[in-house]
Each structure stands twice: as structure tokens, then as C-alpha cells.
Amino acid sequence: MADATTSDAPGPAATGPSDSRIDALRRVKEAETRWNEKLEALRAQNEAELKRVHEEAEAKIRGAQAEAEREREATVGAARREADREAEKILADGRLAAEQIRRLPPPDANALRPKLLQALVGDFAEDA
Numbered sequence: 001m002a003d004a005t006t007s008d009a010p011g012p013a014a015t016g017p018s019d020s021r022i023d024a025l026r027r028v029k030e031a032e033t034r035w036n037e038k039l040e041a042l043r044a045q046n047e048a049e050l051k052r053v054h055e056e057a058e059a060k061i062r063g064a065q066a067e068a069e070r071e072r073e074a075t076v077g078a079a080r081r082e083a084d085r086e087a088e089k090i091l092a093d094g095r096l097a098a099e100q101i102r103r104l105p106p107p108d109a110n111a112l113r114p115k116l117l118q119a120l121v122g123d124f125a126e127d128a
Contacts, residue, residue, distance in 0.1 A: 094120055 097119045101112055 097116055101116055104112060
């Protein structure tokens, strides 16, 4: 009967030095494959997280822009209302002064002319 170590027939895997190297290479390859899979999973997870954070940031920017626009509109509206009130006050003062002048007899109207001009143009006359 032939010895198992000298037999040419295929049989169970031998456990010689070349087999242990092949097993070691196989284990290295399996470990490399597992790490590559883990890296791919982490890359996908990071990309998804980055996309989510980017979308959140864009949404916050859009919200801040909308809020800034609302505040700008409110400020412009308030300034417009204040300017309208001031214009109405100036017109009312002018109407009152004109009414007072109309009630005076003609000679006194000429005497009031400098006061009327001062009341109507006030600070503008000083700039000229």
C-alpha cells in the first residue's frame, strides 16, 4: 500500500507549508474584502450625512433670506408710514398758516410774509 505523502492521487488537502501560505493569503484577502465593504458602507453613510447637512443648511439659508425679506418689507413700510405722517403734518401746518394769512386784512398779510416764508421753507432758506 502506498504512503499518503507519496501518493499522486488527489486526496484531502495537504497541510504542508504551501497550504498554510495559501490559507494565510485567503485570510488576508477575506480581511481585505471585509474592510473594503466596511469602507464602502462608511463612504455611503458619510455621503448621505453630508447631503442631509447640505440640504438642512440650504433650507436654513432660504428661511433666513425669507425672514430678512419680511423684516425689510416691514422696515420699508414703517418708514413709508412715518414719511407720510411727516408730510401730512407739514401740509397741515402750511394750510393753517395759509388760513391765518387769508383771515388777516391785506396790509397785515405783507407784514406776515417773512414769518410765513420762514414757517413754510424754514431750514431750506438757511441752506441757500
